[in-house]
Ligand SMILES: Nc1ncnc2c1ncn2[C@@H]1O[C@H](COP(=O)(O)OP(=O)(O)OP(=O)(O)O)[C@@H](O)[C@H]1O
């Protein structure tokens with residue numbers, strides 16, 4: 001399908017993402033791709049921020065919240081536990097308060113405030129985003145495979161990077177401009193302005209952190225983004241719309257992979273009508289997919305006779321996706 005050459009032939013494209021609607025095969029393809037690249041001797045990290053712990057499911061190993069777990073030689077998997085990151089962050093705040101005021105225990109009123117903050121959706125998102133930034137900035141792997149959550153959400157996370165980026169650019173730009181007047185007003189500088197500079201530094205720090213992550217994720221030189229779809233009319237329409245949106249956010253689109261294609265050649269004899277209808281529907285949809293996405297369709301993956309779970313099934317999926325026998 002050419003996917004193998006694309007991935008191995010451009011090692012600078014370290015970041016690989018599979019996007020698509022819920023349940024179409026993102027986690028399956030992420031795991032199989034990780035397996036394939038690790039099998040080729042590359043150091044690979046496949047990671048997810050999904051609280052569903054679907055990497056634990058597919059690898060049949062409990063890796064949730066355990067950091068980078070080595071699943072097989074060269075193959076590492078990581079499932080970020082956002083709740084735990086929030087708890088850790090809250091503990092840090094508690095410790096700071098106790099240290100600052102020399103207390104042995106945080107007062108009840110403050111404690112209830114800290115507890116309430118974890119219910120904020122922004123808190124969870126910021127914990128998740130921070131975790132992804134950590135992984136991307138830390139380095140140490142040849143390839144990173146980001147097993148995305150279903151489309152809408154993924155789009156939100158990705159867009160967050162560029163939105164923050166634009167916003168912080170504006171603020172830092174303004175601050176830079178103001179700095180030009182600094183010499184003039186140096187003699188008039190008050191404590192307020194000194195603390196403002198601290199804020200400015202913090203903003204630049206955040207901007208650089210988020211900037212690094214979002215730049216990498218939207219950099220066509222370093223990232224490949226594949227859409228997973230199935231031959232169904234509604235899925236085709238949704239994929240088309242989503243591809244437009246992703247394009248607007250500057251996510252580099254590398255191509256489409258069609259999953260769960262019923263292997264017609266294996267069907268013999270009289271088919272029950274429901275199956276015959278399904279096959280006919282798929283044939284029509286596959287025609288449409290070819291018309292709409294053309295040469296951007298990189299491959300077709302057949303419907304397996306079973307759920308894709310466990311290393312044997314993952315290997316089988318990798319062999320199918322990359323058209324190679326693996327050990
Ligand atoms: N080609 C296939 N043949 C048979 N089963 C498949 C195939 N591809 C995926 N599946 C099964 O479909 C289910 C959903 O797949 P998967 O978890 O990879 O989807 P997802 O896109 O990651 O879902 P979510 O959006 O919930 O994260 C799983 O049970 C998986 O084993």
Ligand SMILES: [Mg+2]
Nearest residue numbers: 026027054148
């Ligand atoms: Mg998934």
